[in-house]
Amino acid sequence: MGKRRSRIITIAVFLGILGAALPIVAASYLAWFIAVQRVQKRLEQVAGLTIMRATGTFADAKAALAKVGATSLAPCSDAHVALMRTLTVDTPSVEEIGYFEEGLLKCTSWGRTTGEFAESPTDFHTEDGIEVSIHVKPAISGGRPVMALRSGAYNALVVPSRFVDVLIDDGISIALANEDGTIIQTLNAPDREAVSSLVAGRSKGMTDSDLFATARREGMVAVATKQRSEVATGLNSERMLMLPIGLVSAIFTVGVVIWLSRRRLSPLAELEIAVRKCEFVVHYQPIIALKSGICVGAEALVRWQRPDGTLIKPDLFIPLAEETGLIMPITDQVIKAVISDLNSTLIDDRSLHIAINLCAADIKSGRILDILETKLRQADIRPEQIWLEATERGFIDIEAARSTLARARGRGHSVAIDDFGTGYSSLQYLQGLPMDALKIDKSFVDTIGKDTATSSVTPHIIEMAKTLGLFTVAEGIETKEQADHLQALGVDFGQGWLYAKPMPAEDFIVYHRQTQHKYGRAPEIIRVSER
Secondary structure, eight states: OHHHHHHHHHHHHHHHHHHHHHHHHHHHHHHHHHHHHHHHHHHHHHHHHHHHHHHHHHHHHHHHHHHHHTOOSOTTSHHHHHHHHHHHHHOTTOSEEEEEETTEEEEETTEEOOSOOBOOOOOEEOTTSOEEEEEEOOGGGTTOOEEEEEETTEEEEEOGGGGGOOOOOTTEEEEEEETTOOEEEEESOOOHHHHHHHHTSOSEEEOSSEEEEEEEETTEEEEEEEEHHHHHTTHHHHHHHHTTSOHHHHHHHHHHHHHHHHHSOOHHHHHHHHHHTTOEEEEEEEEEETTTOOEEEEEEEEEEEOTTSOEEOHHHHHHHHHHHTTHHHHHHHHHHHHHHHHHHHHHHOTTOEEEEEEOHHHHHHOHHHHHHHHHHHHHTOOGGGEEEEEEGGGGSSHHHHHHHHHHHHHTTOOEEEEEETSSSOOHHHHHHSOOSEEEEOHHHHTTTTSOOTTTTHHHHHHHHHHHTTOEEEEOOOOSHHHHHHHHHTTOOEEOSTTTOOOBOHHHHHHHHHHHHHHHOOOSSOOOGGGO
16 A cells, blocks of 8 residues: 555656646747747848848949949049049948059049059959959058959949948847858857858758858848857746746746747837837037137937936937838927927027937928927027938938928028938039038048048038038037148038037036136027028
8 A cells, every 4th residue: 555655646746747847848948939939030130131231232332333434534534533532422332432554543532542552352253243352451441441342443442331230139140241151241240150151051040059040132141140048048047947836837937938028029119119108318419619619509419218227329229210210209309308408598598509300201291390380489499599400311302302491491490411421412412402501521520630532522521511602510520630620621610529528408508608608609590591
């Protein structure tokens, strides 16, 4: 009897353990399967976005090479150099275009060369015959490696990071390679040997160490990977916790795992929640009159402040917001914050202005103008105190942009083009656009005092702005040498770390009062149309 009792107890314990273990094992496997599928799907998205970005960058550079290659202009003549310069400015992915004769560089988009500069060795050819050199270090890059795409007598220099410039989650690595396994560019340091083995393999799957997905187009392969250990993190502790618990706890844990899995949000979902919860704040970077040192205003710069207080950089969420249409409610929150933060300051100093960036969608539709008119009237802030800045991406629909900007100026707002020379517009667009100011991008300011091929561009931009009757505002001023040089060239205003970093509203108000006490107040609200 005793033996039978012991045997029954033993079997009961075994069945009890088995009955509890099986649901736990099933729940653990289900949790792992869901996590893997989620990561796999995200890796496919990242690989797809990367290959789209890479082929688009190649296409832009090839188009520029095709246009310059078709010209009949005399090589290295003023007109020839001007054509290469225009194509460089109009093509966002191209840093420089160069012309070669007998293997030696004769001139570039920034002028004729001095000295002998030989063509770089070719690393591989694209399907359509473009020669590619992966690691080139021309003077324009300041020693940083760039990529050279060569067709006929011309080459185009492209910053390698543009090929993999996509928004990714923590823990994901990207590699871009050709079909022969030559790695073109990486992001977040993927295992190069692993990437080489994946280029010719399956489109997605799992290795001993990584989950991966690939995307292919036009002879290039994008590989997105994430370590299996990162996917498994957090599951082991749950398994250990569930092991001594019975069936009920196991089922409950499965539900919790599924619930937690669904709570794991994509970047887009997190951004949607941030918009809904109004998690965006505004920092203000002062704008200074270079001649007088007076603070005439500030640029409103949006920041994503997470619930834990951490700030997310704009370049990590603005592209996604623009792509999905979330940028418009973010802009609405910026306007609301500016009015809330600086209402009394703007009323007290009517010469002070705040510059607000407009997205391409708002420039096309013009819907933001009615919102501004209502809110400014309620707050007793004058339209002249709100500048509107439009990046060149907003001019894709040039007719719609012209209409919106004309309406904005008609209501009293000054209008500036931001980051000039880094986007899509050509110089010809500026002549027909109703504008007040042109902002010189930091990349051009950085060339001041440096002997680079692009250092001659800044004076041309400034002279062009003067010819068109525009104010000029230089961004990213970091040294007194830059400020003095820009002032000597006739630049009206500047902003940058030399004067102040972007700061919360309360700090900007203190800064503005201090500069008023030191230099005085701006004499009037600045408006080009009234010059």
